[in-house]
Amino acid sequence: MAPLLKPSFHIFHHHHTRWLVTGLLPLPQTLILLLPRLNHSVSSPIPTFRLHSTVSAAQTQHLDNAGTGSVSSLSSVQQPEYSYQQRIDVNPPKGTRDFPPEDMRLRNWLFNHFKEVSNLYGFEEVDFPILESEALYIRKGGEEIRDQLYCFEDRGKRRVALRPELTPSLARLVIQKGKSVPLPLKWFAVQQCWRYERPTKGRRREHYQWNMDIIGVPDVTAEAELITSIITFFKRVGITASDVGFKISSRKVLQEVLRRYSVPDHLFSRVCIIIDKLEKIPIDEMKKELRSCELSEEIVEELLQILSVKSLAKLEEKLGTVGALDDLKRLFSHVENCGYSEWIQFDASIGFVREGRMRAICGGGRYDQLLSTFGGDDIPACGFGFGDAVIMDLLKEKGLLPELSLNVKNIVCSLDADLQGEAGAIASILREKGQSVDLVLENKPLKWVFKRADRVNAERLILVGRAEWQKGMVAVKYLSSGIQNEVKVDELE
Amino acid sequence: MAPLLKPSFHIFHHHHTRWLVTGLLPLPQTLILLLPRLNHSVSSPIPTFRLHSTVSAAQTQHLDNAGTGSVSSLSSVQQPEYSYQQRIDVNPPKGTRDFPPEDMRLRNWLFNHFKEVSNLYGFEEVDFPILESEALYIRKGGEEIRDQLYCFEDRGKRRVALRPELTPSLARLVIQKGKSVPLPLKWFAVQQCWRYERPTKGRRREHYQWNMDIIGVPDVTAEAELITSIITFFKRVGITASDVGFKISSRKVLQEVLRRYSVPDHLFSRVCIIIDKLEKIPIDEMKKELRSCELSEEIVEELLQILSVKSLAKLEEKLGTVGALDDLKRLFSHVENCGYSEWIQFDASIGFVREGRMRAICGGGRYDQLLSTFGGDDIPACGFGFGDAVIMDLLKEKGLLPELSLNVKNIVCSLDADLQGEAGAIASILREKGQSVDLVLENKPLKWVFKRADRVNAERLILVGRAEWQKGMVAVKYLSSGIQNEVKVDELE
Structure with a gap:
């Protein structure tokens, strides 16, 4: 199967937050990745302790275990015979959460901010089934994606999956609506997504994701709108430009370098797939792989140098005035016009390297080719996905979570x-x-x-x-x- | 396996709305069932037309098919070879819905009413995983329940199910919280539930359900609180007592009749299971089954007569002053005290017979034994489930749905x-x-x-x-x- 030449940031987001690891490489034209600036020590979620129904109702002591620790001694309580009043497993399934009132108040607080910001920007709320055809995700991400999907065969022998992200459903609905909806569409959603992972410590199988997408605008004004909406959210909840920063790049820069060295266009996706292995395989092995793509040692060194560039000015120094830079410069200028210049930074490596121990808060970019990959018209699109997990950890660490209590008059x-x-x-x-x-x-x-x-x-x-x-x-x-x-x-x- | 002597109305609700057919019979002590008064012709949802990926991107005509009809001619378009740009199936999976902006606005409008009413009554919002252990539902409803569950084995070989209702998860969380939460709990949720059904026309596999539950109050004041909250909702959206009515009964009445004829208590659940077949099997067959439970012909006739009683006064005439009536009378008096007497009606057959062609809007009652069935403490509980489908059909038919549009300043x-x-x-x-x-x-x-x-x-x-x-x-x-x-x-x- 040919690698998918489709742009998408969501997968990058997933990739960087380890939410979903992609098999085939997505190729976003513009890539936005948002990371906490400070290397704050966000602790891993405590793994849920599971009581395997070994406690009977006869042993009716109250455990006061709100799902964490301190009940391990109970595992040793033996219940020799099956009894109908045997206690059920009181924990939610592995990797999932309950939302008792105190957690639900915080969730509503966060989601209301997501929704209010989306409304300020004139976006309309949408939703899709939590269960989708598995084919939708395989079309976008390749067969390898199945390893990370929470997928199964239903009783009608259909291959279905709990959605790992919202964008494929959105693209499906856009194609279904066809010309009945006037472009551009500005849609948002705050909904749950799932993945399947082999049991590892503290990794959840579900999270909620705020998505904003603009369908039908080819210009970087759309990316600027998405970035400023995220900044508006941060300002509302008290997060500043010294807490977090946007790292922005474009794959067009890499493409420009390859063109300059007369590397044929058809090699671009192969090169991207190899570069994506940066920090996963030894650098020498990667260089060897790149050279096997008919790339000279000189081009390989130049590529790796470009990836280390952290400012648009330096990139311009290296590349001179090229078309690939124009869009990026205009995007930066739009965001700066709104007074948000301290929030954004160019980083050519975004999309290729892991950000050390920092976890991405959100990721986004342009995915112009997704609709045509799905067999729809060739309509430009971009958007972002913003999970609920890392932001809540950050807000907690910064002391920005409100004290919310029930308030009855x-x-x-x-x-x-x-x-x-x-x-x-x-x-x-x-x-x-x-x-x-x-x-x-x-x-x-x-x-x-x-x-x-x-x-x-x-x-x-x-x-x-x-x-x-x-x-x-x-x-x-x-x-x-x-x-x-x-x-x-x-x-x- | 012994039949479950657990009270629950949710299953009844499901049963009557055909959302979930129970295997073992639940035995609610008080049963509330709400049905539209008028035999309004609610039309079945139009079955979703499915495009089986037979249209390629090369044939890029826009279909303007918002999911229904008028595209059937496309099924005949042949796409002989598999192509990567072959059009995906643009419809949501069978029995599920997309929510484009116009539908999402109505959904939010409805859910906001649910939430605002719940807040008026001082209830706290909760949520649970959409995926739960299958064992949770089988413990409550018996092995037969599996036939209606959207269940599967996950990749870790665990039997899981997309929740068919919220009450089992709520009970699980209450047991988990133990004595750390002061009773009574007043919790509400507005969340999606799933069922699996063999493909039949226009039956959906998911719906949203508004639940309000009171944990820790044994008195009928709790049922009155639930009923008045639903009436408050109706009044807000413009539905009157001439549109809908509550039918209220109690299984204790039946129990009283059996006791009066010295039928041993242990036969009660067996009798209920048989009576539940009313209108499903011929009446003579049912009578035969009842007599096989050591019930005389006289008792059988008396039971069937009692089931036809439609007022508390007539019931009192038949039974005299008995304890079983007291609770019902107090419940009616509480609701009447709030000025809502025209909304409620006694009907002994509720929970046993189908309501002809009318569809239940919501159902509820007391489920005192659910927590102990799950191995928790014996804590009284009651609540209701209120689906989004029938009420939306009714509101539409009554012209009570608002015209909602995007409003950007x-x-x-x-x-x-x-x-x-x-x-x-x-x-x-x-x-x-x-x-x-x-x-x-x-x-x-x-x-x-x-x-x-x-x-x-x-x-x-x-x-x-x-x-x-x-x-x-x-x-x-x-x-x-x-x-x-x-x-x-x-x-x-």
């Missing part, structure tokens, strides 16, 4: 079991006015009610007592000040 | 290719002020720009022209009035 409680229905009616009145209410559903001592009020961060406690009720009133206590008033039910605000 | 456009960067800077300024902007990324004729402005519903068009820019100004045109002003860039609001 009112807690309503009857002081008498017989008034439970009346308390429900009061709750109903307040909710119809748009106020949130935690209704106490059982007869509980006041001490318990105050503790609950504190936990749900209630602003007011509304007590339904016999004496007040007979006057058509309830007691309203403002919990921060302690002030308590009797209020007529029909005057409750 | 500003469209910014340069009048000169050289000013593209400056237009980007203007967009950036407005976005930093929190205003949404659709930036025109290419040099386009003004006619195109106005058409685009109309499509994105822009309020203002901001034109960056050479003459104004030199004065530090831009042209601001209010699109509804047509009024146009020159505004200083640093005075842009």
Whole structure:
């Protein structure tokens, strides 16, 4: 099979975040990779401890194990006979997460920022099935991709996969819509993606990914729009240009070098595949492979030198004025026009080398050839994928994660079991006015009610007592000040 | 294997909506089932037409097929040789949906109502992996459940399933959290669920489900809270008590009848399993099966009579004052206290008979025994599941779906290719002020720009022209009035 000459950054993103390792080399024309600037020590996620259903209900001690450690002693508890009340495995499947309320609040906080920024940029939200035909990914990435897919044969004997990324689905939908949608399309999504990996420590099999894609714009103004939207997100959550930086490159630069040395165009993809082995195989072995592509020693040295260039000015010094540089310069100028010059940096090696111990936060670029690879019209496209894992680690390390708690405006409680229905009616009145209410559903001592009020961060406690009720009133206590008033039910605000 | 004596309404919901057919019979103590009142003709979804990759890119006609019909002629287009640009299947996998922007806006509108109502009631949002261990569902529903699961063996030889419902995951998380979380828990989720079905016309394999669950409250105040929250949702979207109604029953009533005839308790679940066949097998066959459970002809007739009772008053006439009725009466009284009496109705057959051609909108009830079935503590629980399919059909039929369009505040456009960067800077300024902007990324004729402005519903068009820019100004045109002003860039609001 011929290597795919398709541009895509998503795979690079995956590759660099180790989310998905590509078999065949993608060839983005422009490549954007965003890495944390500081070599901060992001700790690996703690591997989920798995209780293999060895604890029975008879042994009903509460474990208080929120999924991590400290329960290993229980593995030794033997349950000789199978019993129907044998305890299930309380952990989510390997490599997946539950989202209890405290985690869900943070997830919603992050996703709301993704969505609000996308809306600021005039993008429309889309979604696709989490399950797609395996063929979609193999067409894009080659047979080798299957090793990283969470794929299986369904009961109808179809080869399907839990999507590893959103771009192939997006391309599929764009082709399906055809000319019924006017270009350019500006679409975003915040959805879950999956991979399959052999069990290794602390590597998850799912993550959420924010994607923004622009379909139908060939100019670098589209890349600039994507980069500035990511910067807008960072500014909103408090991350600065000293925390993270964009590294930007273009494969056209490499192509230019090869052309200059009269290397035929058809060798370009082969050369890229070899260069992609940089830092994976010894440098001498790589040089040998390059020379086997009819490249002279001089060209090989020149290529490797070009890859080490870290500024556009130096690249221009080396290459002179060439077309490949123009787009990059215009892209930088657009981002600088918005006042964001300190965020971006040229780096010719992006897409080829690993960034040491730093983990990529997001990756993106142009993938003009994907739609035609899928058999659609030749429509230019670019976009990015931004995972939820590395950014959350970074925000945590920088102390930028907000303290989010449940916030209910009112807690309503009857002081008498017989008034439970009346308390429900009061709750109903307040909710119809748009106020949130935690209704106490059982007869509980006041001490318990105050503790609950504190936990749900209630602003007011509304007590339904016999004496007040007979006057058509309830007691309203403002919990921060302690002030308590009797209020007529029909005057409750 | 002994039948599961676990109460659950979700399975009933599935059963009635045909979302999931149960093998072993669940035994909810209280069962709530919500059905459209009117026999409205909800049409079946149109089966997705599948293009089997027979169209090549060489035949690049645009199809304008938004997934339905009118492309069948293309099936006959033969593509004799495999080509890399052969067109992919542009449809989502069988039984799944894409959400292009227009569908996503409606989905978000619906889900926001679900979420806002849940917040009004003080519930906290949670989520779980879409992939769970198959054992979780088999423990709850028995081996037969596997036939309806979208299940498979993963590459690590684990039996997993795309979740058919959210309750088992919720129960798993509650057990995992143990005593670290204070009861009661009030949790909600709006997430996707899957089933596997042999290919039949227009039946989807995924849907989204709104769940609200209360863990730790044994009283019917919890069921009342769930029912009133659903009514709150209906009132918000414009559905009235003449459109839909709750049918409410309790299995305790049946149990009471059996006790009265001194039928031993251990026969209860067997009797329920047989009664569940009502309308599936001939009535005489069912009577025969019941009699084989040591039930006399008299008891069998009495049971069938009880099942036809449609009001609490008539039930009381038949049974006299019994404990089984008390809870039901209190539940009705709580809902009535909130002013919602016209929404609810007693129906003893709920959970046993199909509702003719009407489709259930949602189902819920008490599942006190699920946590102990999973090997957790014996904690009372109840909740409901509310799918996205039937309600959307009903809202559409009632004309209650809003017309939602993209709404971008500003469209910014340069009048000169050289000013593209400056237009980007203007967009950036407005976005930093929190205003949404659709930036025109290419040099386009003004006619195109106005058409685009109309499509994105822009309020203002901001034109960056050479003459104004030199004065530090831009042209601001209010699109509804047509009024146009020159505004200083640093005075842009």
